[in-house]
Structure formats: structure tokens, C-alpha cells
Amino acid sequence: MTTATSAGYPPTEPLTQLTSPPPWKQTFASLQVRNFRIFAVSNLIAMTALWMQRIAQDWLVLELSGSVTAVGITVALQFAPMLLFGLVGGVIVDRYPKRTLLMLCQSVAVLTSAALAALVLTERVEVWHIYVAALVLGFVTVVDNPARQSFTGEMVGPFHLRNAISVNSSTFQLGALVGPALSGALLVAVGAGWSFAINALACAFVVVSLGRLRTSELFRTPSMPRARGQLRAGIRYVSSKPAILYTIIIMGFLAVFGQNLPVILSAYAKDEFGVGAAGYGLFNTVVAVGALAGALLSTRRRGFSLRAIVVTALCYSLVQTASGLMPTEETLAVALVAVGLAWLLFITAANSLVQLSSNTGVRGRVMALYVLVLLGGQSIGGPAMGFVVEHLGAPAGMLIAGGVPFVAVSVIAVVLARRGLLARH
Numbered sequence: 001m002t003t004a005t006s007a008g009y010p011p012t013e014p015l016t017q018l019t020s021p022p023p024w025k026q027t028f029a030s031l032q033v034r035n036f037r038i039f040a041v042s043n044l045i046a047m048t049a050l051w052m053q054r055i056a057q058d059w060l061v062l063e064l065s066g067s068v069t070a071v072g073i074t075v076a077l078q079f080a081p082m083l084l085f086g087l088v089g090g091v092i093v094d095r096y097p098k099r100t101l102l103m104l105c106q107s108v109a110v111l112t113s114a115a116l117a118a119l120v121l122t123e124r125v126e127v128w129h130i131y132v133a134a135l136v137l138g139f140v141t142v143v144d145n146p147a148r149q150s151f152t153g154e155m156v157g158p159f160h161l162r163n164a165i166s167v168n169s170s171t172f173q174l175g176a177l178v179g180p181a182l183s184g185a186l187l188v189a190v191g192a193g194w195s196f197a198i199n200a201l202a203c204a205f206v207v208v209s210l211g212r213l214r215t216s217e218l219f220r221t222p223s224m225p226r227a228r229g230q231l232r233a234g235i236r237y238v239s240s241k242p243a244i245l246y247t248i249i250i251m252g253f254l255a256v257f258g259q260n261l262p263v264i265l266s267a268y269a270k271d272e273f274g275v276g277a278a279g280y281g282l283f284n285t286v287v288a289v290g291a292l293a294g295a296l297l298s299t300r301r302r303g304f305s306l307r308a309i310v311v312t313a314l315c316y317s318l319v320q321t322a323s324g325l326m327p328t329e330e331t332l333a334v335a336l337v338a339v340g341l342a343w344l345l346f347i348t349a350a351n352s353l354v355q356l357s358s359n360t361g362v363r364g365r366v367m368a369l370y371v372l373v374l375l376g377g378q379s380i381g382g383p384a385m386g387f388v389v390e391h392l393g394a395p396a397g398m399l400i401a402g403g404v405p406f407v408a409v410s411v412i413a414v415v416l417a418r419r420g421l422l423a424r425h
Contacts, residue, residue: 028299029162035213036155042209044171046106047197049202051179052186055284056195057130058262059187059277062270066125072263074134076379081138082145085377087231089142090368094230094361099210099218100150105144106206110217113295114137120193125179141375146368149355150221153363157219162352163299169348170295180288184281187196221360223392234365242421243357246306246412247350248314248373253408255377257401258320260385261287261339264401273329282338285334290340297341298348304356307422308349313409316342320402324395383397 031037061074070271082089093101116133119125156164181193262284269280321341323335351370358366389397416422 009236028163028167030156030160030167030201032159033156033217034153035217036160036164036167037207038212039151039155040167040171042206043168044175045170046202046206047175048179048182049175049199051175051288052183052195053199054262055180055183055281056187056192057134057311058266059193060125061127061130062266064125064130067384068263068267068270069331069383070127071266072260072382074130074210075260075263075382075386077131077414078134078138079141079375079377079379079382081135081142082127083379085139085142086146086368086376087234087365088368089371090146090234091230092143093146093364093368098147098154098364099213099215101143101147101150103207103210105140105147106110106203106210109137109144109203110200110207112140113196113203117193117200120191120196134191141371144414145371146364146376148180149351149371150364150369153355153360154218154220154262155213155228158283162356165352165355166295166299166348169298169344169351170292172295174292180281180284184285184421187281193414221363230365234362234369237359237362238366238369241357243306244354246416246421247309247353248370250309250409250412251347251370251406252373252377254313254316256381257385257404258316258343259374259378260381260401263382263385264397267389267397268329268332273332275329279329281331283333283336286336287340291344292340293337294341294344295348298345298352304349304353306307306353306416307314309346310348310409310413310416310422311334311352312342312346314406314413317402317406318342318348321399321406322402324398324402326395416424 001050032041057074058071061070062068064070112397116125116129118130152164152168153161184190186194238248263282269275269277269283273279275282312396316339319335319338322333323339326332354366354370355363385397385401388400413422
């Protein structure tokens, strides 16, 4: 995992394995860095508003079309650009200043969300308007997400990177905890339009916050010069590092099948239990409760390995399968807390292992491939799970969402064990 590769990059540093969990007072150690502290605050606001928009968007599509499949199509449009152009986004991130790219991306998000808010508030919105907005924001994600992942290392440096990744996950999940609840309340009180307007304001706040960062305190990585074959070089690099390659493969199965909860939960709220928009927001909130707990627990990890990736992926698949057997909305809500917890333990381990195993000169392309699989997988799985749920029901969809990844990860675990790659390193 630490040898030089055929791509010509110097070896990465060995991953530090702690003998005991870090002290509780170091749970948020990376926030001592001023730039990252400003970024984390703006990120929390942005994630809360983004989840408000996502919940409002999915429910609005369901109201306008009456089709769960239409919700799946919206998810697909939001993630399809990453599937098609994600690696190109990685080349852009390695080539240009990441702070500048983030400011441009968030500016486009401001305009898109503001336009959608205006259409909804004036009661002129149609389903195709939401499709277009989802597609535009999908193209924003192509650059924004790998830039955001890579920029974390530039703000905190290698010493605090592992902690900063966990803090980022915590802020994302705190936003996912608060956002759906606020969005559900707004949907019941005044409709979906104000959720889009709030997201536009939040994106504008992120642009201002990025402008306040002290560039002299960044741990800058050299920009990659233009050259032929840079996409292929990034793919060769990933294929030469088992820790990265198998982590991304496992994540792909979970992304395609397991990470389509908005589609499944909208059907639970509308058809299975009849709890409406407020219930849909509540289901997403309890997932976020578990996820926030998982993100905080991840700061206590002593290290990362492929074994941890396999174990957490199997746990996540099992609890999601069990969720499909829950007979009432109360028991489902309890199971969804476990789903959120298991997912965050997996995704923080995966993110940390991939980032810390990557050379800084190719990290943008590596993280682009990582995000491509994570979000692109959801673009494939969204319409498919929408079709399954519409014809077989939400419980069947949940069983498939957990069962298929469990079988796939079990097979991968056998392969890794036979190759001696599941030993603790």
C-alpha cells in the first residue's frame, strides 16, 4: 500500500495506527485550524440547507407527478453527470486552485436554487423544471465534490486530515439531522419554495466564507500541468493500490443498491404508512441521528484497514435488510437509526482510507473516482429502486437494497481473505 506505483508518483506515507483511541478532548482537534473552522461552519449551514432542498425536491416531484419512479429519475439526473464526467472533474481539480473552483461551483448553485425557488413560489413549477435544476446541480457536483474532499487536506495539512474527515462527516450528518426536520415543517406550513430559497442563501454564504480564508495558511499542493493520458494515469494509480481499489468496489455495491433511501422512504411515507411529508422528513431525520452518532464514533478510531471496510459494509447491509422487515413506522424509525450509524462508520472509514492512501499529486483524480462511484452508483440505482418499489412495495425495495450488497461484499471478503488482504496493517 505504500510502494511507488507505475504512474511514477512517490510512495505515500504509512497509515498511522494508534494503540488506543484518542482522548475525547481531541474529538474536534482539526477545528483548531482557523481556515478549517470557518469552512466547517459554512459547511454545516450549507449541508443543512442542502438537505432541506433535497427533501423538498423529492416531495415536490412526488406531489406533481404522483410517481415514485419520477423521484428516482430526479435522483438519477442529480448524480448522472458524476457518473459520466466524474474523472474529468478530477483532472480539473488537480489542475486548478481548489478554493477558486469551490467558489465558482457554489455561485452556480446559488443561481440554480434561486431560480427554482422563484418558480415554486410563483406556482409556475413543473416536473421538468426540477429535472433541469437537478441536472445542473449534478454538473456542479462533478467539480465541487472532489474539490471539497481534496481541499480539506490543503486547509489542515496531513497531521489533522484524519480528524478533519470525521468532522466533515459530522457536519454533513448534523445538517442531515436538522435539514429534513426543518424542511418537513416548511412543507406542511408554507410549501416547498422556501426550502429552495434558503439553500440559495446558504450557498451564497459559502462563497463569502471561502473568500475569508487566509490563503497564506493553506498547505498548497502543486497544480498538475497539462499533459496527455492524465485520466489513464489516475485509473492506473487506483488499480495498483488494493486498499483504494477494493474500497471503491465495495462502496459501488452499497451506492447502487443501499444508498437510495430517499426513493424507498418516500414510498414508505406515502403508500406504506400514509404519514405524508412530515413523516418523510422524520424518517430522514432518524437516519441522520444514527449517522451523526456514527460520525462522532469515527473520530475515536485507532486506524483504518480493508478489514474495517468489509466489516462495516456487512453490518450496514444487514441492518438495512432488517429494516425491510419492520411492521410499523415506529419500528422502522428505530431500525433507520442503526442504518445511519452503520453507513457513517463505513463511509468515514472508506473516505479516510482512500484519501490517506493517495499521493497528493493524484488525490483529485482518486477522489473524483471515489465520488463518481458513490454518486454515480446512486444515479443507476435510483430509477431501478423506484421501479422495484412501485411494483413490489417499499419493504421489498428495502430488502433488496440490503440483501444484494450483503451477498456481494461477502464474496469480495472471501476473495480478499484468500489473497491475504484482510490482515490488520
